[in-house]
Amino acid sequence: MRTDTPLAHPRLPGYTAPMKDGIETRLYVDAPLAAGGVVALGQDQAHYLKNVLRLGPGEGVALFNGRDGEWRAEIASVAKKSADLAVIEQTRPQRAEPDVWLAFAPIKRARIDFTAQKATELGASVLWPVMTRHTMVDRVNTERLRANAVEAAEQSDRLTVPDVREPAKLEALIEAWPADRALILADETGGPPIAEALSMHRERPMTRAGFLIGPEGGFAEPELDRLRKLPFVTRVSLGERLLRADTAALAVLAIWQALVGDWTARHD
Amino acid sequence: MRTDTPLAHPRLPGYTAPMKDGIETRLYVDAPLAAGGVVALGQDQAHYLKNVLRLGPGEGVALFNGRDGEWRAEIASVAKKSADLAVIEQTRPQRAEPDVWLAFAPIKRARIDFTAQKATELGASVLWPVMTRHTMVDRVNTERLRANAVEAAEQSDRLTVPDVREPAKLEALIEAWPADRALILADETGGPPIAEALSMHRERPMTRAGFLIGPEGGFAEPELDRLRKLPFVTRVSLGERLLRADTAALAVLAIWQALVGDWTARHD
Numbered sequence: 001m002r003t004d005t006p007l008a009h010p011r012l013p014g015y016t017a018p019m020k021d022g023i024e025t026r027l028y029v030d031a032p033l034a035a036g037g038v039v040a041l042g043q044d045q046a047h048y049l050k051n052v053l054r055l056g057p058g059e060g061v062a063l064f065n066g067r068d069g070e071w072r073a074e075i076a077s078v079a080k081k082s083a084d085l086a087v088i089e090q091t092r093p094q095r096a097e098p099d100v101w102l103a104f105a106p107i108k109r110a111r112i113d114f115t116a117q118k119a120t121e122l123g124a125s126v127l128w129p130v131m132t133r134h135t136m137v138d139r140v141n142t143e144r145l146r147a148n149a150v151e152a153a154e155q156s157d158r159l160t161v162p163d164v165r166e167p168a169k170l171e172a173l174i175e176a177w178p179a180d181r182a183l184i185l186a187d188e189t190g191g192p193p194i195a196e197a198l199s200m201h202r203e204r205p206m207t208r209a210g211f212l213i214g215p216e217g218g219f220a221e222p223e224l225d226r227l228r229k230l231p232f233v234t235r236v237s238l239g240e241r242l243l244r245a246d247t248a249a250l251a252v253l254a255i256w257q258a259l260v261g262d263w264t265a266r267h268d
Numbered sequence: 269m270r271t272d273t274p275l276a277h278p279r280l281p282g283y284t285a286p287m288k289d290g291i292e293t294r295l296y297v298d299a300p301l302a303a304g305g306v307v308a309l310g311q312d313q314a315h316y317l318k319n320v321l322r323l324g325p326g327e328g329v330a331l332f333n334g335r336d337g338e339w340r341a342e343i344a345s346v347a348k349k350s351a352d353l354a355v356i357e358q359t360r361p362q363r364a365e366p367d368v369w370l371a372f373a374p375i376k377r378a379r380i381d382f383t384a385q386k387a388t389e390l391g392a393s394v395l396w397p398v399m400t401r402h403t404m405v406d407r408v409n410t411e412r413l414r415a416n417a418v419e420a421a422e423q424s425d426r427l428t429v430p431d432v433r434e435p436a437k438l439e440a441l442i443e444a445w446p447a448d449r450a451l452i453l454a455d456e457t458g459g460p461p462i463a464e465a466l467s468m469h470r471e472r473p474m475t476r477a478g479f480l481i482g483p484e485g486g487f488a489e490p491e492l493d494r495l496r497k498l499p500f501v502t503r504v505s506l507g508e509r510l511l512r513a514d515t516a517a518l519a520v521l522a523i524w525q526a527l528v529g530d531w532t533a534r535h536d
Contacts, residue, residue: 114382121515123507156509190535195526239391239531241424247389247518254519255526258463263507267458 025053026062026154028161033068037087046083066160069094097160098261101126101210104249106137111246116145120152120162122253129167134217140167182209183233186248188218191235198259206260211252216245293321294330294422296429301336305355314351334428337362365428366529369394369478371441372517374405379514384413388420388430390521397435402485408435450477451501454516456486459503466527474528479520484513
């Protein structure tokens with residue numbers, strides 16, 4: 001469900017590619033989706049349909065919930081604080097999506113919004129803020145992060161929304177990290193080139209992976225020591241230019257998609 | 269030289285890694301750099317040193333001009349509208365940097381600033397706005413783009429600033445494109461996976477390349493036809509999720525650096 005969290009850009013312009021059947025509006029909903037069903041929208045989504053998009057009864061909307069694929073729906077009724085959508089037919093079945101996590105030290109507001117949006121477009125399945133010693137931000141608005149992720153998922157044609165986790169301290173993240181998931185550490189002190197590390201596969205296939213991006217001030221030396229000793233951690237280098245944390249986050253996700261994820265498939 | 273163009277963020281925070289000799293301030297200047305020389309700063313840079321960084325005589329600054337490497341300098345004098353820097357010694361020689369261009373249909377203000385900053389961090393050597401049929405922005409402030417590129421170059425430890433070109437219509441860009449430089453078209457209608465296309469090398473080595481990113485509305489069909497027929501154009505696909513133009517620009521540069529550029533070198 002769209003949250004009440006205000007977004008910096010209430011509706012991002014730009015995703016203008018028309019969708020199947022000419023439907024240009026996609027909404028992420030919580031409700032189950034099945035033919036003949038009715039989905040009741042809350043105040044925010046109703047407002048968005050009625051006052052922002054100026055849609056009325058009979059007009060089409062695409063719905064997805066992360067579980068039941070994408071459905072064509074029609075507006076049955078729309079009022080100031082609610083709207084009902086009639087679910088008509090499935091337009092895309094649910095399918096497996098790339099399984100790549102992004103754990104990142106939170107940064108200031110505009111750039112954390114941006115990170116959530118871009119990581120969603122780039123197909124991240126989990127967004128996980130991690131508090132490290134040099135992290136300068138001590139509070140993360142996860143509802144706001146989620147709202148950004150929902151919006152980017154709607155607009156990028158995804159069938160899922162990334163799982164936005166509550167912030168964890170680095171040690172807690174390490175404790176909770178699944179042993180069979182490669183943790184790829186963007187290590188500003190050096191390491192093997194990222195393309196080499198992602199191609200080697202070692203013991204852990206890189207198809208089940210997560211990246212860890214430190215804060216602008218870098219990881220503290222004891223943090224790096226701790227991380228480097230973990231069996232599921234692979235260090236990678238992103239060259240010698242200094243990258244901002246948000247740039248590094250997007251770079252690793254794009255490279256992962258190109259080498260391991262679904263950008264490896266031909267698409268015509 | 270720093271321009272008078274105001275930046276959205278007068279000084280970006282975050283690049284906190286201390287530089288050689290503990291110098292944390294880097295400035296791009298036009299002047300030649302050689303031992304014993306004096307570099308006179310204009311009003312903007314003098315203001316920045318004095319009032320933003322609160323540096324005074326005797327304090328160190330790193331200088332680069334894109335030709336003479338990086339130099340350690342000391343503030344000799346600083347006044348309200350000018351400052352003199354004494355050039356002491358070279359800290360890094362000039363060296364060849366990756367040769368990758370980014371031609372992109374301009375987008376709205378905050379995101380075009382962002383594109384210039386991130387592309388600079390990711391090592392682009394040329395930034396070239398291109399006007400296409402569906403481009404929604406009809407004026408590009410190249411001075412502002414240049415100011416963003418200078419700032420990102422200073423902060424990302426580059427020894428050069430990307431060459432920010434004046435906007436060109438797509439046809440003029442095609443006419444001016446060097447025949448020995450691969451033009452890699454991010455084609456939303458499909459194409460070979462980017463990693464495959466960059467690895468194949470074909471007739472043109474991908475080490476001398478430029479990416480072309482269309483506007484949010486995509487290229488018009490006649491534009492795509494024209495591009496696809498050119499011998500130096502390689503189409504690539506970035507998967508099936510819809511990417512915003514700025515996301516696509518950063519993704520291709522990161523992938524190029526990882527597979528072809530200087531992120532392929534080991535760095536410790």
